[in-house]
Amino acid sequence: MGVAAAGYAAVMATAPDDEVVAIRAYRNALAAGDIALARRAAAVLTRSGVAPADVAILDFAEALRKRDQAAADDALGGIGAGPLDFLAPVLRAWLAHDRGADPFPILDNASESGLARRYIAEHRALLLIASDRIEDGIAALRAAVGADPGSIDLRWNAATLLAAKGRRDTALSLLAGDDPVLSGLRARLKKGPKPGAAFGASRAFTRLASDLAGQETQALSILLTRSALMLDPGDDRARLLLADALAGEQAYERAQAALDSVKKDSPFYAAALTERVGLRDKQGDDAGALALAATLARARDASIADRQRYADLLSEQGREAEAAGIYAQALAQAGDGATWIQHLQLGGALERAGRWDEALLHLRKAVELAPEQAVALNYLGYAQIERGVNLGEATALLERASKLRPDDAAITDSLGWAYFRQGEVAKALPLLEKAAQSEPGSATINEHLGDVYWRTGRRFEARYAWRAAALYAEGEQKTRLSAKLADGIGQRTAAN
Known part of the structure; x- marks a missing residue:
């Protein structure tokens, strides 16, 4: 247990009904992986009527883990009534599969708007495979993968089910590609856990955590991945996502512990090593x-x-x-x-x-x-402008880039600077002003704008732009800007 979680556990013992303590204990306990404390805190919040909506996810996972059908149904009602309601049809369908009922009418009758449509399509494919309707499942899977070709989660989840059904070749074909993660998954493909509600729920939670990565929703991602690991302790994909969410909360030691628990024989071991590099980088x-x-x-x-x-x-x-x-x-x-x-x-x-x-x-x-990638066009064009070579070709490249991404401040700046370097100040100035308005914190853009103002005799505005640039400049650029602020533009102080 983490130090903070242990502290909240002690405080809860003396103030068992304090809602403020309970919510802090709840979040800290989830981050620390102390599920027992998280559930105690959640119970206080539920009794007080102030429990966050994601408590229902934790309740559902606990009910499945204990095989408590009544509690699972109750928790599912809470999920369906909250902001994660799009998960409810999927979870209900997996419960029906476990109970020997037909899960597909539940999916067929569900509202397929927004996120629900994708989750239902993906889990329909997984449920078909789990129900031994392999060919139907593969067909549904192709459609779902086609709608989101970049997703590793769906392909991995389906591959583990197919491997369990004796369709290893088909499973491996799902993991085809040069991506190093896919290569590692192919090399270490194993049969997954029993295809049931625990499997389906854990994969739904992990998939959602993957979708949320990078969106400043770390607390929810931690809850989802902890719940997934309650249902499938061997789910190292969930561990990677948990580590990412913990790192986003600056809980670096806990993130490192999550990565360290991914063993060498895991399909996700190589990915965990990669995440360790990123974690050290985030720590400075x-x-x-x-x-x-x-x-x-x-x-x-x-x-x-x-x-x-x-x-x-x-x-x-x-x-x-x-x-x-x-x-x-x-x-x-x-x-x-x-x-x-x-x-x-x-x-x-x-x-x-x-x-x-x-x-x-x-x-x-x-x-x-x-030829239609603006970033490549911009780099080649700007690099040539900086060196004063192939100016016509370079400007044409930047004009193409600007048409592709007219609201990209860096590209707008590049094109404006190209015009200026060729003496077309009237075309350059509005572009540089637009770029500076879009990215007021860019040292390069503000320096360019200041240079153009100076050349057109607008000395006060030039120094204003250079001062803005100097706030963010470093090294040689900062020295150059200091000279411009003191003496204006001379032969040695031009931007390039």
């Missing part, structure tokens, strides 16, 4: 993150993603020449399947390392592979 342990990333990138079985992650960290630390070498290894490993992103990453690192001729080849290849 740059050296630790880099060391672990280097170990993974240098391993005999290192994936492309392992090398890219290491290169990303090197680049973040300004070690661009080293980053370029690692990006080059990742590109070589990808071979004919190399993507525009990989060429852009390598080209960018080479450009920032001062190896322009080499960089240009990869930046142009990125645009060739992805």
Whole structure:
């Protein structure tokens, strides 16, 4: 138990009906994994009529774990009456499956609006497989995966069910792809737990936690993943999501403990190692993150993603020449399947390392592979404008990028700066002003705007823009801005 949770447990013992203590104990207990304390606190909140809606999820998981049908039905009523009501038809259908009833009329008669439609489609496919209607399940699965091709959760959940049904080849086909996570899942595919309400509910909770990742809903994600682990303690996908949510709450030690509990034989072990790098980075342990990333990138079985992650960290630390070498290894490993992103990453690192001729080849290849990707167009165009080369071609690239993403402040700035560098101040100024309004905290955009104001004789506005830029500038740019604020633009103080 965490220190905070232990403290709240002690306070609850002396003030068992205090709602303020109970809500804090509830959240801290979930973060610490003390389910008993969380349930005690939830009971206080329920008696007082102030329980948060997600308590019903915890109640449902506990009822399933204890095989208490009446309690499960009661908790399901609470879920259906709250903001997570879209889960209710799915959970009710899995309960029906466990009780020998037909689950599909429940799904057929449910309101399929918004999120409910996707969850119902996914769990219809899983329930068909669980009910031994394998071919129907595979057909439904293809439709559901097609609606969300980037989701690993659905494919993994279906693969474990199919493996349990003796359809390992079909299961492996669901996990096809070059993504390192998928590769790890294929290599360690095992039969999943018994397909029943516990399985269905835990996967629904984990899927929702995955959907919520990065949306500042850590408390709910912690509750969902803890509930999923109550029902399936072997669900390491839930552990990864739990660690991410805990890290979002800055509970780094608890997040590390969740990742450490993912064992080497787990299908998600490689993903857990990746998350450890990210966790160290979030803690500000740059050296630790880099060391672990280097170990993974240098391993005999290192994936492309392992090398890219290491290169990303090197680049973040300004070690661009080293980053370029690692990006080059990742590109070589990808071979004919190399993507525009990989060429852009390598080209960018080479450009920032001062190896322009080499960089240009990869930046142009990125645009060739992805002519409609604004970020590639912008990088190649702006890099050439900065060097004063191929100005016509560069401006055309930036104009294309701007048409694709007219509200992107960085691209708007690039195009405005391109016009300015070619003497078209009337076209440049409104674009730079628009960019600065969209991104008032950008040092580069404000410096560009200040330079244009200065050249048009608007000296007061120029210094105002430079002061805004100086608030966020660092290093060489900050020195350059100080000179501009003191003396205006001279030969040595131009932005480029």
